[in-house]
Amino acid sequence: MKILVVCGSGLGSSLMMEMSIKKIIKELGIDAQVSHTDLGSAKGEGADIFVGTRDITNQLNDVNGEVISLKSMIDKKHMKEQLESTLKKMGLL
Amino acid sequence: MNFFKFLMYDVLSVPAVLVGLVALIGLLAQKKSSTDCLKGTIKTIMGFIILGAGAGVVVGSLGHFANMFQHGFGINGIVPNNEAIVSIAQKTFGKEMALIMFFGMIVNIIIARFTKWKYIFLTGHHTLYMGIMIAAILAAGGMTGVSLVAVGSIILGLVMVVFPAMAQKFMVEITGVEDVAFGHFGTVGYVLAGYVGKWFGNKEESTEEMTLPNSLSFLRDTPVAIATTMALIFLISSIVAGKSYVEEISGGQHFIVFALIQAITFAGGVFVILQGVRMILAEIIPAFKGIAEKLVPDAKPALDCPVVFPYAPTAVLIGFLSSFAAGIVGMFLCMAFNLPVIIPGVVPHFFCGATAGVFGNATGGKRGAIIGAFAHGLLITILPILLMPVLGDLGYANTTFSDTDFGVVGILLGNVLRLFVH
Numbered sequence: 348m349k350i351l352v353v354c355g356s357g358l359g360s361s362l363m364m365e366m367s368i369k370k371i372i373k374e375l376g377i378d379a380q381v382s383h384t385d386l387g388s389a390k391g392e393g394a395d396i397f398v399g400t401r402d403i404t405n406q407l408n409d410v411n412g413e414v415i416s417l418k419s420m421i422d423k424k425h426m427k428e429q430l431e432s433t434l435k436k437m438g439l440l
Numbered sequence: 441m442n443f444f445k446f447l448m449y450d451v452l453s454v455p456a457v458l459v460g461l462v463a464l465i466g467l468l469a470q471k472k473s474s475t476d477c478l479k480g481t482i483k484t485i486m487g488f489i490i491l492g493a494g495a496g497v498v499v500g501s502l503g504h505f506a507n508m509f510q511h512g513f514g515i516n517g518i519v520p521n522n523e524a525i526v527s528i529a530q531k532t533f534g535k536e537m538a539l540i541m542f543f544g545m546i547v548n549i550i551i552a553r554f555t556k557w558k559y560i561f562l563t564g565h566h567t568l569y570m571g572i573m574i575a576a577i578l579a580a581g582g583m584t585g586v587s588l589v590a591v592g593s594i595i596l597g598l599v600m601v602v603f604p605a606m607a608q609k610f611m612v613e614i615t616g617v618e619d620v621a622f623g624h625f626g627t628v629g630y631v632l633a634g635y636v637g638k639w640f641g642n643k644e645e646s647t648e649e650m651t652l653p654n655s656l657s658f659l660r661d662t663p664v665a666i667a668t669t670m671a672l673i674f675l676i677s678s679i680v681a682g683k684s685y686v687e688e689i690s691g692g693q694h695f696i697v698f699a700l701i702q703a704i705t706f707a708g709g710v711f712v713i714l715q716g717v718r719m720i721l722a723e724i725i726p727a728f729k730g731i732a733e734k735l736v737p738d739a740k741p742a743l744d745c746p747v748v749f750p751y752a753p754t755a756v757l758i759g760f761l762s763s764f765a766a767g768i769v770g771m772f773l774c775m776a777f778n779l780p781v782i783i784p785g786v787v788p789h790f791f792c793g794a795t796a797g798v799f800g801n802a803t804g805g806k807r808g809a810i811i812g813a814f815a816h817g818l819l820i821t822i823l824p825i826l827l828m829p830v831l832g833d834l835g836y837a838n839t840t841f842s843d844t845d846f847g848v849v850g851i852l853l854g855n856v857l858r859l860f861v862h
Contacts, residue, residue, distance in 0.1 A: 355661065356714060358721065359743065362722065385714070387661050400746070400749070402660060402749060419750050420743075
């Protein structure tokens with residue numbers, strides 16, 4: 348499974364979120380490949396789950412996969428809840 | 441002895457290899473598996489090579505722009521873009537940059553460990569850009585070798601702590617918590633916006649009570665944003681320069697088509713460079729964070745500017761528009777005073793102007809966001825002009841660093857060096 352973390356330039360914020368997400372999925376015992384990229388490349392790259400802050404996910408329409416829209420990029424608790432419910436929805440948890 | 445010579449002159453003097461080694465050390469420190477170490481090292485080296493490849497694309501397009509702009513307006517137009525100038529500088533100062541970045545991050549950890557400033561600067565691309573600018577300025581000031589790397593690393597490590605410390609008071613106002621810090625080298629501009637907001641604004645009238653159209657959000661898509669604004673700038677320059685002149689340099693291609701293709705080429709070059717930077721950082725920053733977390737109890741991560749965007753999304757748009765307006769006013773002021781003309785870049789005005797808007801809103805509401813971001817926009821027009829003379833040979837590249845802290849650090853550093861050299 349592939350999780351793609353997206354931000355505007357695909358440099359700083361998405362890398363930070365990627366590190367938090369890697370930690371969370373390890374806690375959940377899920378085997379997934381997590382990487383980060385910019386908005387433009389995200390659509391071309393494809394993933395099972397896309398993660399971004401709200402202003403970014405607004406523009407992530409018509410992608411093939413679940414989209415997780417975060418209120419804040421630093422709130423790990425919120426991030427974990429969102430990931431858990433999406434993984435449950437996909438039947439992976 | 442021969443092996444030592446080989447190691448010194450043929451291996452370690454290749455910047456790409458040096459960056460790869462930095463990543464390898466980081467990966468080993470995290471006790472990663474051997475395949476992960478191999479993968480990470482190769483990707484980092486590849487990232488560095490990609491960075492260099494993007495430079496050619498950007499330089500070609502900027503050259504055409506300079507010709508058209510100069511022919512059309514008879515003045516020198518400069519497009520400040522961190523990625524462009526970094527990719528050019530990396531060809532000359534790549535080795536120094538790799539070492540300064542590595543030791544600078546260590547200096548950051550040491551300062552955070554032993555002082556009350558517990559900030560760990562995690563916006564890796566800015567660490568890299570600042571490292572390369574410091575290397576270029578120290579070299580232009582006459583320093584070389586070990587002293588250049590040592591002085592450079594200490595300066596880099598210091599600024600990685602000083603700027604987050606400057607912003608912290610405002611970060612607490614924006615986020616309401618103490619434990620997130622701000623790590624982006626546009627801090628002087630944001631702090632200015634914060635103070636201007638405080639003096640001229642009213643905190644109670646927040647921007648977030650307004651509603652704004654969603655149509656400007658495409659600007660978060662960096663390559664699209666660069667391509668659109670560059671297309672506008674190229675089109676105007678090529679029309680003013682005239683069909684016959686442009687078709688002379690385009691080798692017969694229609695002048696409008698040429699202008700559009702060159703604008704998108706520039707954006708494409710920046711995209712290639714960013715891809716390289718992304719590959720380098722993906723291996724180095726997690727290691728830095730991992731080591732810092734072990735060594736610095738209560739470390740505060742200093743994060744990239746979009747961290748504040750969700751706290752005031754309307755201020756983000758207002759800040760961008762106001763900062764960009766200031767950039768246009770600043771451009772005409774440059775022309776009026778016969779200074780090098782700074783073309784307002786949409787990326788610095790968007791990311792930094794937006795952040796300035798959020799800072800201004802936190803201290804002064806609507807009025808604070810508008811006036812604060814406007815002050816910021818003027819600052820990022822003036823600082824690049826003052827920075828260019830200290831950049832040495834890089835000052836002639838038709839591009840320069842865009843964000844405020846590069847300007848402030850560079851101007852201070854260049855002038856201090858001048859005192860010692862002469």
